Amino acid sequence: MLKEIIDKFYLDKEKFRKGQTSFYISEAGKCPRQIFLKFKNAPKKDLEAAFLRLFDHGENMHKLIMKPLLSTRDIHVVASEVNIPPQEIVRGRADAVLSDGKELFVLDIKSMNSMIFRNLKEPKEENVLQLQLYLHFFKIPKGILLYVDKDRLGLKEFLVNYNPAVAEQLISGLTILKKQITDNAVPARIPGYPSYWQCQYCQYLEVCKLGEAEEMKWEELKEKIEGLNGKKE
Numbered sequence: 001m002l003k004e005i006i007d008k009f010y011l012d013k014e015k016f017r018k019g020q021t022s023f024y025i026s027e028a029g030k031c032p033r034q035i036f037l038k039f040k041n042a043p044k045k046d047l048e049a050a051f052l053r054l055f056d057h058g059e060n061m062h063k064l065i066m067k068p069l070l071s072t073r074d075i076h077v078v079a080s081e082v083n084i085p086p087q088e089i090v091r092g093r094a095d096a097v098l099s100d101g102k103e104l105f106v107l108d109i110k111s112m113n114s115m116i117f118r119n120l121k122e123p124k125e126e127n128v129l130q131l132q133l134y135l136h137f138f139k140i141p142k143g144i145l146l147y148v149d150k151d152r153l154g155l156k157e158f159l160v161n162y163n164p165a166v167a168e169q170l171i172s173g174l175t176i177l178k179k180q181i182t183d184n185a186v187p188a189r190i191p192g193y194p195s196y197w198q199c200q201y202c203q204y205l206e207v208c209k210l211g212e213a214e215e216m217k218w219e220e221l222k223e224k225i226e227g228l229n230g231k232k233e
């Protein structure tokens with residue numbers, strides 16, 4: 001009985017989530033076609049309630065990590081849950097900006113399961129890209145990626161230096177994608193499709209399969225989606 005009630009809470013929350021109108025900083029480095037399809041509200045595979053609960057769990061982990069940082073004198077939390085300065089391309093909120101008395105650091109906390117944590121020897125590429133955008137918009141040259149093992153609460157941290165070329169490339173990619181969304185041009189599939197890890201977790205894999213590998217018109221893909229839905233009815 002309780003499982004059904006709790007599952008419904010998460011599934012309803014996901015169902016009534018509003019359509020996306022701007023890019024999230026966590027989408028840095030993500031497959032442009034996947035983001036495009038999200039903007040266009042294309043049909044997607046439903047997430048399981050247990051998976052949605054993991055997001056909440058991640059947020060609680062962040063609070064747990066911030067608690068000692070907020071109470072120590074060894075490091076100063078200048079601000080927590082800081083929005084990036086408003087601009088036209090992307091929005092996002094960093095976990096914290098810290099100061100050791102000499103320098104500022106943008107802190108980004110990520111949680112993961114024990115198996116991934118154990119094998120983590122260097123920061124994940126997608127996390128570094130996201131942090132590069134924080135560093136760019138906050139104009140802070142250094143950031144820290146702090147990984148938390150959700151199962152055993154172990155910690156690993158990596159210092160990341162600002163790389164202006166990487167940040168500019170990401171912003172330029174998002175600017176191109178913004179134009180593709182306006183022009184109804186579906187971006188090409190990401191290199192490595194379909195075995196690339198992003199495809200394995202992609203909620204739009206079935207829709208993506210219907211399209212061409214290269215850039216194509218949204219109207220054409222939409223017709224194929226509607227045709228498939230018609231066949232299923």
Ligand code: SF4
Pocket residue numbers: 031032033034188189190193194198199200202203204205208209
């Ligand atoms: S299946 Fe792969 S290429 Fe297609 S939208 Fe998803 S991530 Fe992109």
